[in-house]
Amino acid sequence: MPVDPHSHVPIYEQIVEHIHGRITAGVFRPDEPLPSIRALAIELLVNPNTVQRAYQELERQGVAYTQKGLGVFVAANGAISARSMSEASVCERFEQGIDLARAAGLGDPTIRRLFDRSLHEVRETSSRHSTNGPSLPGEEASS
Amino acid sequence: MPVDPHSHVPIYEQIVEHIHGRITAGVFRPDEPLPSIRALAIELLVNPNTVQRAYQELERQGVAYTQKGLGVFVAANGAISARSMSEASVCERFEQGIDLARAAGLGDPTIRRLFDRSLHEVRETSSRHSTNGPSLPGEEASS
């Protein structure tokens, strides 16, 4: 449950990005159901309305589709869509950091050094996310 | 005026990070005055109260100090403080991106590829920030 209520990014967006990651990683496969709104709300200690909003966003993106009374399912091309959305989110964060660094007059070598430092720190602190399995088959084929 | 009212990060924090960058880059030097609250509010098209909040935060961090009736000035060790705060902000963004990427099952090579792509894209789009001069003496000495 990687949701941080104190983050500046809205919870529903965190959920959307979380689902993107799960689909990209192959945890949720096309035509398989996502966790029910209520179940995920309980798991994340979040209001069901917040989860619903996230699922609406996923449907708007074409990553998922809804069958009333049955649940929300991963779309046929959901894996591809989710992958590109995931990469976009990642790059967005990277670009924000790079913008900040450039504004501070930092050069590319320094920026790369900071990135490497972050890469190593996250490795040490990566004892969270992944509620069902700590080791997953890491997809390794960038477009 | 790099302030984005539509961003999820509060305007006052954007201002704080902006000032950090200016001090780190040597635009604002120790014991020199920062722009007045009202002047910066006009420049950024923002409410003076928002700028005041940013300046309060800078003072709380020890980056700046206030002399009532005179203005807000860069602290003696403001450059060092601002530099570390800038780097922390940059790394925070990087770590957010890395967390997202790992949650999507992406491996280090892919993550580095995305980072390089971001680095190049920002270079092309870097025709903003820096209100007074496009080229500044780039500090190049990381701790």
Added chain:
DNA sequence: ATGGCTGTACTAGTAACCTAATACAGTATA
């Protein structure tokens, strides 16, 4: 058909961030 799931919809309330307007206090200069 009843019960238990699913998603959907609506209203109300809270908190954070920001805006707006105003008033006050300290400092410098003419």
Added chain:
DNA sequence: TATACTGTATTAGGTTACTAGTACAGCCAT
């Protein structure tokens, strides 16, 4: 002293994100 800058403080109002509670509607198994 008057003026014009500085920062400070207070009150009110708006928007967004989220919470909370409730009610409704579709699907399915018993």
